[in-house]
Amino acid sequence: MSTPYLLHVKPAPGRLVRWPNTRRLAPDGDRVPRSPYWLRRLECGDVVEVPAAPPILEVRDVAPPELTESAHDIVPEPAPAAPPKPRARKESP
Secondary structure (H helix, E strand, C coil), X not given: CCCCCEEEEEECCCXXXXXXXXXXXXXXXXXXXXXXXXXXXXXXXXXXXXCCCCCCCCCCCCCCCCCCCCHHHHCCCCCCCCCCCCCCCCCCC
């Protein structure tokens, strides 16, 4: 699926094309922004637009495994309460 702000281009046969100020464009193509730079490369024939490969989606026919424990069994028990602190004695005069 192509987005309106991206192009999928690859170098035209016999051409080596660079990203602006960086690396070379991959021989099998890259997704590039639909910018004036890439539109000029496309117009002058340095690159050709190729259809983007559709994303590969994994389809599973298997039902998820059943849980063997209930959520109640998984929750840890609360820690025991601390013993009460002894009260301070009031001294009589």
